[in-house]
Amino acid sequence: MKNLTEQEREKKFQERIDRGEIIEPKDWMPERYRSQLIRMMSQHAHSEIVGMLPEGNWITRAPSLKRKAVLLAKVQDEGGHGLYIYSGTETLNISREELVGEFLSGKAKYSSIFNYPTLTWADIGAIGWLVDGAAIVNQTALAKCSYGPYARAMVRICKEENFHHKQGYEILATLMKGTEGQKAMAQDAVNRWWWPSLMMFGPSDKDSPNSAELMRWKVKRFSNDDLRQRFIDRTVPQADNIGIKIPDPMLKFNETTSHYEYGPINWEEFYNVIKGNGICNRERMKARRAAHTDGRWVREAAEAYAKKQTAKGIEA
Amino acid sequence: MNSTEWPLWEVFTQKKSGLPFEHAGCIHAPDKEMALLNARDVYSRRNEATCLWVVPSGAIVSSTPDDMGSFFEPANDKIYRHPNFYKTPGANFD
Ligand SMILES: [Fe+2]
Ligand SMILES: [Fe+2]
Numbered sequence: 001m002k003n004l005t006e007q008e009r010e011k012k013f014q015e016r017i018d019r020g021e022i023i024e025p026k027d028w029m030p031e032r033y034r035s036q037l038i039r040m041m042s043q044h045a046h047s048e049i050v051g052m053l054p055e056g057n058w059i060t061r062a063p064s065l066k067r068k069a070v071l072l073a074k075v076q077d078e079g080g081h082g083l084y085i086y087s088g089t090e091t092l093n094i095s096r097e098e099l100v101g102e103f104l105s106g107k108a109k110y111s112s113i114f115n116y117p118t119l120t121w122a123d124i125g126a127i128g129w130l131v132d133g134a135a136i137v138n139q140t141a142l143a144k145c146s147y148g149p150y151a152r153a154m155v156r157i158c159k160e161e162n163f164h165h166k167q168g169y170e171i172l173a174t175l176m177k178g179t180e181g182q183k184a185m186a187q188d189a190v191n192r193w194w195w196p197s198l199m200m201f202g203p204s205d206k207d208s209p210n211s212a213e214l215m216r217w218k219v220k221r222f223s224n225d226d227l228r229q230r231f232i233d234r235t236v237p238q239a240d241n242i243g244i245k246i247p248d249p250m251l252k253f254n255e256t257t258s259h260y261e262y263g264p265i266n267w268e269e270f271y272n273v274i275k276g277n278g279i280c281n282r283e284r285m286k287a288r289r290a291a292h293t294d295g296r297w298v299r300e301a302a303e304a305y306a307k308k309q310t311a312k313g314i315e316a
Numbered sequence: 317m318n319s320t321e322w323p324l325w326e327v328f329t330q331k332k333s334g335l336p337f338e339h340a341g342c343i344h345a346p347d348k349e350m351a352l353l354n355a356r357d358v359y360s361r362r363n364e365a366t367c368l369w370v371v372p373s374g375a376i377v378s379s380t381p382d383d384m385g386s387f388f389e390p391a392n393d394k395i396y397r398h399p400n401f402y403k404t405p406g407a408n409f410d
Contacts, residue, residue: 306346
């Protein structure tokens with residue numbers, strides 16, 4: 001591919017994508033493909049990291065040792081997800097330091113779902129079932145995306161998400177077999193998390209500026225609305241199964257299409273949270289910045305130790 | 317912010333003894349000891365590995381995609397390296 005013009009290269013690149021080939025880090029790619037992937041993947045990685053906060057909030061107050069161990073493992077997985085995706089993003093010639101820097105400075109975005117508070121234990125159930133449930137639908141689609149390192153990270157993540165999804169559902173199922181108070185708590189959590197979970201798929205594709213280009217590059221394989229529909233179709237029967245009501249008076253099954261129809265989504269709320277006006281935006285950023293600053297001495301100590309070992313002649 | 321970033325390491329995992337090592341991803345770590353610990357925490361929380369290799373990323377030498385044609389070309393015209401090149405009528409080799 002040496003003496004080709006930019007246009008010829010782009011054409012060849014598109015042909016590779018159309019043939020279903022997977023793009024690897026050292027392959028030629030349009031600058032815009034690279035930058036769009038960096039934007040998407042880093043947002044995704046930041047979301048995994050911020051995602052540890054709402055659930056981490058309940059680790060010390062989990063109702064039993066078993067639930068505590070499970071939640072701890074789940075939150076640790078989310079940290080791992082962040083790290084898989086960061087390392088995938090670094091293959092696009094951007095350093096971890098830059099990525100984390102853009103996040104801590106507030107320049108990079110993360111999923112707006114994590115700006116909602118976790119008010120009761122039932123929220124941990126609702127997050128696992130709905131938020132991780134939505135994430136699975138999204139990430140299963142991304143596991144087929146055209147960029148190899150991203151797709152491979154998604155395959156690894158999806159395996160782990162199934163545990164997250166089921167443990168959340170089990171928390172709600174257990175509460176729904178409990179006292180009236182516990183049932184009400186479970187229902188209240190679902191009432192608050194249902195709509196934000198639907199928003200996780202993003203606005204309808206006609207209002208989503210990057211969609212067409214990302215579809216052409218097979219970074220996105222399905223439209224936001226299709227993925228949202230898939231999530232609703234598989235989730236509503238699970239709610240029925242444990243007696244949870246979906247907080248949407250317009251929700252009904254359409255026999256002809258075999259899909260659920262649902263009421264309008266409040267996109268104003270979505271954009272408002274993205275702009276930084278969600279309930280927890282400030283708290284989340286504060287917590288991440290504090291974690292970074294408070295962890296500095298650990299990073300410095302580890303570096304100093306490595307240097308000392310090298311100086312001693314023990315190869316590091 | 318810290319001005320120096322910890323070195324990057326490539327992580328390879330072996331699922332079971334006897335199986336080949338497979339590339340799992342990367343991690344950052346200041347030394348090889350922590351590279352192994354970080355690799356374990358990131359890539360083997362569910363026994364995905366029974367053995368781990370960590371290799372400084374800079375030590376990996378890779379062929380480039382531009383080579384793809386010419387570099388591997390010598391293998392292309394040697395179909396006699398495959399068993400199905402040979403005709404052995406009547407004999408059973410299964
Ligand atoms: Fe995750
Ligand atoms: Fe998860």
